[in-house]
Amino acid sequence: MENFEFINAMVLLANFVIVPALSYGSQLALATLSLTIIYGVLRFSNFAQADWMSFGTMATILFTWLFQSAGISAGILPTALLALPFAIIVTALFCLLIDRSVYSFYRKQKSQPIVLMIVSVGVMFILQAVVRFIIGPNDRKFFDGEKYIVHALDFKNYFGLAEGLTIKSTQLITVIVALVAMISLFYFLQKTKLGKSMRAYSNNEDLALLSGINPEKIVIVTWIISSILITTAGVLYGLDKSFKPFTYFNLLLPMFAAAIVGGIGSPIGAVIGGYVIAFSEITLTYAYKKFFVYLLPESLEPSGLMQVLSTDYKFAISFIILVIVLIVRPTGIVRGKII
Amino acid sequence: MNDELRAPIAFIIMGILLATVGFTQSWSVSLSVINLCIISSIMAIGVNLQWGYGGLFNAGVMGFTALGGLTAVLVSHDPIYEAWDKAGVGIVISAIIFVLSITALLFVFRNIENKQIRNTLIILIIVFGLIGINNFYGPSIDIIESINPAKTGFLGGLGLPIIFSWLIAAVVAGLIAWVIGKITLRLRSDYLAIATLGISEIVIAVVKHEDWLSRGVKNVSGLDRPVPYEIELQQSEWFLNLVERLNFSKLEAMQSLSSRQDLLNDLVIDSSGIFVKLCYAGLFFSVLLLIFYLSQLALNSPWGRMLRAIRDNEEAASAMGKNIFAQHLQIFIIGSAIIGIAGAMLTTLDGQFTPGSYRPLRFTFIIWLMVIIGGSGNNLGSIFGGFFIWFIWIEAEPLSIGFMNMLAGGLEYENPLRMHLLGSAAHLRLFIMGLLLLLALRFMPRGVIPEKIQKK
Numbered sequence: 001m002e003n004f005e006f007i008n009a010m011v012l013l014a015n016f017v018i019v020p021a022l023s024y025g026s027q028l029a030l031a032t033l034s035l036t037i038i039y040g041v042l043r044f045s046n047f048a049q050a051d052w053m054s055f056g057t058m059a060t061i062l063f064t065w066l067f068q069s070a071g072i073s074a075g076i077l078p079t080a081l082l083a084l085p086f087a088i089i090v091t092a093l094f095c096l097l098i099d100r101s102v103y104s105f106y107r108k109q110k111s112q113p114i115v116l117m118i119v120s121v122g123v124m125f126i127l128q129a130v131v132r133f134i135i136g137p138n139d140r141k142f143f144d145g146e147k148y149i150v151h152a153l154d155f156k157n158y159f160g161l162a163e164g165l166t167i168k169s170t171q172l173i174t175v176i177v178a179l180v181a182m183i184s185l186f187y188f189l190q191k192t193k194l195g196k197s198m199r200a201y202s203n204n205e206d207l208a209l210l211s212g213i214n215p216e217k218i219v220i221v222t223w224i225i226s227s228i229l230i231t232t233a234g235v236l237y238g239l240d241k242s243f244k245p246f247t248y249f250n251l252l253l254p255m256f257a258a259a260i261v262g263g264i265g266s267p268i269g270a271v272i273g274g275y276v277i278a279f280s281e282i283t284l285t286y287a288y289k290k291f292f293v294y295l296l297p298e299s300l301e302p303s304g305l306m307q308v309l310s311t312d313y314k315f316a317i318s319f320i321i322l323v324i325v326l327i328v329r330p331t332g333i334v335r336g337k338i339i
Numbered sequence: 340m341n342d343e344l345r346a347p348i349a350f351i352i353m354g355i356l357l358a359t360v361g362f363t364q365s366w367s368v369s370l371s372v373i374n375l376c377i378i379s380s381i382m383a384i385g386v387n388l389q390w391g392y393g394g395l396f397n398a399g400v401m402g403f404t405a406l407g408g409l410t411a412v413l414v415s416h417d418p419i420y421e422a423w424d425k426a427g428v429g430i431v432i433s434a435i436i437f438v439l440s441i442t443a444l445l446f447v448f449r450n451i452e453n454k455q456i457r458n459t460l461i462i463l464i465i466v467f468g469l470i471g472i473n474n475f476y477g478p479s480i481d482i483i484e485s486i487n488p489a490k491t492g493f494l495g496g497l498g499l500p501i502i503f504s505w506l507i508a509a510v511v512a513g514l515i516a517w518v519i520g521k522i523t524l525r526l527r528s529d530y531l532a533i534a535t536l537g538i539s540e541i542v543i544a545v546v547k548h549e550d551w552l553s554r555g556v557k558n559v560s561g562l563d564r565p566v567p568y569e570i571e572l573q574q575s576e577w578f579l580n581l582v583e584r585l586n587f588s589k590l591e592a593m594q595s596l597s598s599r600q601d602l603l604n605d606l607v608i609d610s611s612g613i614f615v616k617l618c619y620a621g622l623f624f625s626v627l628l629l630i631f632y633l634s635q636l637a638l639n640s641p642w643g644r645m646l647r648a649i650r651d652n653e654e655a656a657s658a659m660g661k662n663i664f665a666q667h668l669q670i671f672i673i674g675s676a677i678i679g680i681a682g683a684m685l686t687t688l689d690g691q692f693t694p695g696s697y698r699p700l701r702f703t704f705i706i707w708l709m710v711i712i713g714g715s716g717n718n719l720g721s722i723f724g725g726f727f728i729w730f731i732w733i734e735a736e737p738l739s740i741g742f743m744n745m746l747a748g749g750l751e752y753e754n755p756l757r758m759h760l761l762g763s764a765a766h767l768r769l770f771i772m773g774l775l776l777l778l779a780l781r782f783m784p785r786g787v788i789p790e791k792i793q794k795k
């Protein structure tokens with residue numbers, strides 16, 4: 001019996017903390033990767049990045065609707081995964097259009113990073129307007145296909161436990177897709193010629209130019225990679241929860257926090273930062289009362305909710321971690337600034 | 340165009356725009372726009388001090404505005420004695436524990452060299468601090484929030500006239516700015532932007548969810564006013580006489596006595612509204628003038644020159660022996676304090692504090708637009724930016740609806756495309772704002788009224 005209590009407690013923790021944090025962390029890691037790559041290569045903090053996420057997700061939703069109306073589906077998988085590549089193409093094209101018409105001017109002028117940052121605020125406005133204009137400001141769910149891989153009730157009956165474990169298919173998809181995306185990105189950066197030249201450009205622009213690297217090509221590749229990552233992140237987040245432009249905009253702070261915590265400009269740092277922020281957000285706002293009720297003898301049962309912070313302050317956590325990192329180790333966990 | 344002429348021309352055009360609203364819509368609308376324009380201008384001056392003179396990107400304008408608003412509530416609302424009696428002690432004790440833990444943390448962090456001891460102590464302080472605060476805080480807020488929750492349910496304020504809050508708001512915002520500045524100003528400029536973006540979200544979270552402090556999303560309404568109420572005006576003799584005298588010819592033209600009385604009543608109701616708004620405008624305008632005058636004075640002093648020197652070349656200024664960090668901190672605090680004043684004024688004007696209405700676009704990024712389009716580094720430019728951008732922000736909505744109507748002109752009434760176009764008209768103003776910002780940055784990076792380069 002003693003053992004069951006322990007297993008119950010662990011299942012509870014897995015169900016409410018580990019699984020959600022793992023999927024949210026993967027989404028955040030992808031989004032942060034795109035932010036950090038823009039920072040590393042183009043050298044500015046892109047305030048519009050969260051709205052690129054909205055834009056990419058919106059494009060995916062539109063393609064999903066198109067496919068659904070044409071009767072195309074991916075079987076047990078969500079249709080959005082079929083729509084994703086098309087949405088990425090649209091997002092990347094729009095990114096490049098914005099880069100041509102807006103950012104490239106300042107790049108040629110060698111403007112300071114802070115000017116580019118203000119420019120990105122302008123782009124942010126435009127993107128918000130475009131997204132709200134096309135799809136509206138409301139909540140949208142676009143998930144279809146098989147919802148659960150493991151259902152709490154089946155889990156309980158099968159193992160004879162008091163606690164159930166639910167794994168939504170979106171959570172598994174998230175983790176798998178994020179892993180694939182990360183591995184291919186690191187392979188690209190480390191092994192391919194283009195990736196290496198990107199890293200060289202990020203490390204030392206002048207030296208890279210001297211060795212004959214074409215800067216325009218690097219910029220284009222950077223925007224394309226950023227669009228792939230941010231659209232994927234947005235779609236995974238939207239499948240897992242739902243799509244709402246304002247919620248996506250609010251992800252900007254966790255993204256920045258993750259980038260700085262991990263070490264801004266460093267892709268490994270971005271991944272670590274994403275998971276750190278996600279796990280802290282969820283572990284610090286979870287009420288551990290039931291967990292301790294399983295583990296501790298009755299006499300020691302906690303009276304309160306055993307919650308460090310109320311869920312209202314979820315994003316305050318990413319900020320607090322950010323501040324701590326800024327004080328203790330401003331360069332981030334992985335010393336950043338270069339790809 | 341001659342730089343000297345830009346400011347007068349810009350302000351004349353602005354005046355014409357506001358007068359057009361006065362003539363075509365109504366003077367009451369025009370005055371409401373002007374009041375908010377003045378508040379926006381003050382915020383823009385605050386941001387301009389930080390950005391235009393100090394080169395600091397503060398992305399947390401919203402937070403300082405909300406702090407100002409909160410201060411207005413805490414200063415002017417009557418204290419809820421019952422709540423203080425029953426739970427005041429608990430709140431005070433948790434506040435003391437909070438302050439003590441932070442001081443202890445800072446002390447440990449600064450004075451203990453050994454890493455292991457330091458880290459253990461830090462964890463111990465945090466754990467005991469949290470346990471201590473939880474013991475007093477939770478029960479106290481439950482009591483406070485249960486006292487007459489429909490009407491109060493919070494601790495109330497000091498019961499002072501609301502106009503004091505404008506000054507206190509400056510102090511509160513300045514203190515918070517000091518803390519943020521201490522942490523982030525030594526780092527790269529982007530970090531300040533990100534940190535202030537974060538702190539503003541936290542401030543909003545606190546005022547939204549700490550019901551014992553601010554009633555949260557239940558809002559605090561019915562704050563007292565620094566100007567007379569419309570209803571009092573309508574009943575006072577001197578005001579009736581004034582309205583009668585001003586509209587003498589109009590009233591004379593009326594034939595019967597009863598229709599003349601009706602007209603007078605209408606006029607009194609209209610003019611009382613306008614009078615109140617004029618009072619606000621007068622108050623706000625004096626604050627604006629004072630802040631403008633003081634900042635011009637400061638910025639033309641040796642201190643202002645030093646700031647510009649630091650902004651233009653940090654290394655050189657540092658080599659001349661200027662303490663860059665201290666100067667940045669000063670200007671960051673001053674700018675934030677000014678934004679705090681504007682926040683308190685805004686809440687005073689609204690007569691209520693609505694935490695849910697603070698959105699980063701409306702309170703942070705729009706203010707940035709004002710500074711950049713007005714001309715960063717020029718306070719007059721910021722004032723113009725404040726007026727112009729606020730005017731566009733307000734008038735963009737009717738204009739976009741008109742534009743959409745034109746676009747959908749050929750379509751039938753029930754056409755889904757037409758419905759969609761009209762429904763999304765409100766989002767067009769975001770587009771206009773973004774476009775204005777991008778165009779200004781590209782073609783007029785120095786703004787409408789550029790910074791004067793002093794050559795001596």
